[in-house]
Amino acid sequence: MAILNPIMNVCCKNFQSHPLNKQMSLILRALHKSAASEALRISAAGQEAISEDLIPPAAANKTARIKSLKEMPGPSTVGNLIEFFYRDGFSRIHEIQMEHTQKYGKIFKSRFGPQLVVSVADRDLVAQVLRAEGVAPQRANMESWKEYRDLRGRSTGLISAEGEDWLKMRSVLRQLILRPRDVAVFSDDVNKVVDDLVRRVCELRSQGPGGTTVLNVNDLFFKYAMEAVAAILYECRLGCLENVIPQDTQEYITALHLMFSSFKTTMYAGAIPKWLRPIIPKPWEEFCKSWDGLFKFSQIHVDNRLGEIKAQLERGEEVKGGLLTHMLVTKEMNLEEIYANMTEMLLAGVDTTSFTMSWATYLLACHPQVQQQIYEEVTRTLGQEAVPTADDVPRLPLIRGLVKETLSRLFPVLPGNGRITQDDLVVGGYFIPKGTQLALCHYSTSWDEDNFLSAADFRPDRWIRKDTTDRVDNFGSIPFGYGIRSCIGRRIAELEMHLALTRLIQRFHIGVSPLSTEVKAKTHGLLCPSAPINLQFTSRESWSP
């Protein structure tokens, strides 16, 4: 998901020397008649260098003077290079976003070599940009992802695809998982994983200090998120929450860690020009190796399910199943597209959800009164024992508020998102030519007092709507993005988080372990805890494991 962060992508992109591949432009011209290909053509123009001198035609500039990008404030290129490469700015992207917003205002530009990025840190301007997007928005340059796929003869998935390929896949998936009621059917599957999570908490705390502390809950929630999302995507269990993790699952975890833990290395895979690869081969090799591992894993599970379906058909049995079964049976996507989408969705759905779970439980532990308030809501609604389902979630506004306050406000897992503009725009009084890389600064807007009163406070109840006119949601906080290119897995992630957090709060009092000091956030692709979070899980009197 780091690829959604435009600052990082831009750093990769700026060393790529081929602005618009000729073959691409021929294909684009051939497609120019449809609306989708129009979007594609425009977004491909995003690969070209942007001139800062451009201003709109005089006629459009009559009433208020529209400024050119040249007049936009922002840090110098040298300053940026020092910040990112010398002062390790890659792990402080969220803080740099805030610092730059304070220093240069809510719209500012940064240069990374030849590449220009316009950062937008204002709720209304973010809204304006996102509302203006076309039929196939482009987030950022995905060249290195595409190169890997071409090299191995693989398809792109929803994250890496553009234009008509993306539109086709998106229209298949959006019908299957975009609405809460689509994913409510997975409630039982997710609840089985939550059973294992609760069991695992009990096992780990009995092995931990004082018999109550689970060390490094990040690791536990990583395994929960992976098990839960795989239960939905692959319709099978992986064994992540077992004492001994199966070999193929362990290999996948290693590949995933390689993709993110050597994040800088893999990021440079896109940044280092091809001709330099023989001299500095490691980043590109590691990038390919981790993708090989991720694709291999998905392929094993997709092929397993395909084998089962074929066997059922041969026996004359009715084929029933979930998401993957539907995709394999309807064949709206070909097999390679299914492999690619399963791979990219699994990649997108693990760290995002697990970091949010880690932050949410950490915040609960640090704010016992808020925790008590939520506990009372849960027990009032469900009692001490009932297992919550998707149908119960609307009756648990504080549980939803907990997730929103964690994810939409204090720790937006994706502190920034990107868009390459598909048309000329005027934003904040500046002329932004089409093809400009925009960075939408969600971290800044979600901590902005103009958008959220007492922004530094942890207040899940701020999200409770008093009446239908009282909408707290706004463009100051869009952790899943917005519009046609928003997160396709949002409802899956929410289901996993709501069901697990409700059950944990119902079963345990969660406290900060004396072994933990204050845990701050750092950016490592995503906004993640900078140190292991150790938490105490004490069984509620009314419940015994």
Ligand code: HEM
């Ligand atoms: C807390 C959890 C999650 C967060 C915060 C999150 C956030 C995001 C964001 C911000 C985007 C970009 C949206 C935009 O550009 O407007 C995105 C895209 C995406 N997410 Fe998520 N996500 C989460 C979980 C998941 C899960 C569980 C899945 C899969 C099951 C998933 C699959 C995807 C995919 C495939 C895309 C690309 C969509 C497209 O380009 O059409 N995400 N996500």
